[in-house]
Amino acid sequence: MTTLIKICGLRTVEALDAALDGRADFVGFVFFPPSPRNVSLDLAGELGRRTDGRARKVALTVDADEAAHAAIVEALRPDILQLHGHETPERVAALKARFGLPVMKALPIETAADLAVIPAYAGVADWVLFDARAPKDATRPGGLGRPFDWTLLKDLDPGLPFMLSGGLEPGNVGQALEVTRAPAVDVSSGVESAPGIKDPSKIAAFIRAVRAADAARMKVASSV
DSSP states (O other), X not given: OOOEEEEOOOOSHHHHHHHHXXXXXXXXXXXXXXXTTBOOHHHHHHHHHHHTTTSEEEEEESSOOHHHXXXXXXXXXXXXXXXXXXXXXXXXXXHHHHHOOOEEEEEEESSGGGGGGHHHHHTXXXXXXXXXXXXXXXXXXXXXXXXXXXXXXXXXXXXXXXXXXXXXXXXXXXXXHHHHOOSEEXXXXXXXXXXXXXXXXXXXXXXXXXHHXXXXXXXXXXXX
16 A cells, blocks of 8 residues: 655645655645744745645644634635644534545654543544654644654554654654554654755655555565
């Protein structure tokens, strides 16, 4: 199976083109002012138009209100809403109904106990994204370059598609896929030269690493 790839936190044409040229499946845009990856509505619209038809556009928000979501949907025309805050299952269902879009809910993971919330979201979300739990003093919930214990996801069947995030980069994504068998991976800080500054060469390297892991897995499967 080919792993789906999401490059998140894009803010420039050059970085977006690197993701699109590498045939990333999803491209993510962050709408959260404390993040160094935050984009304006105008910039999101420009990058979104450049993306149309080449990858699925993901709008990442953190506990945003209805007005903010409406403005984002109008500007970006996203394919998926990614909720990265404290949104309850009821909030997920409400936003999905309000905008008629698939919803991906990010869940912070540190211990096995954190997986207990999955069933509550499985009935309303279209995807869950597993990210490392941020430290208590963090100013944002993701994009911190921190992995979590991937073995927590080994043999996990959450009942809906899931995406692996948190500290992934070209050098470790192959191992992460070997452990988790995740159907999709998400990267942001792991392809940056500085916070919020995407490196096109690192984006290309990440995509190559995922495809190499796919090839290795298929080779093993065909030899069994």
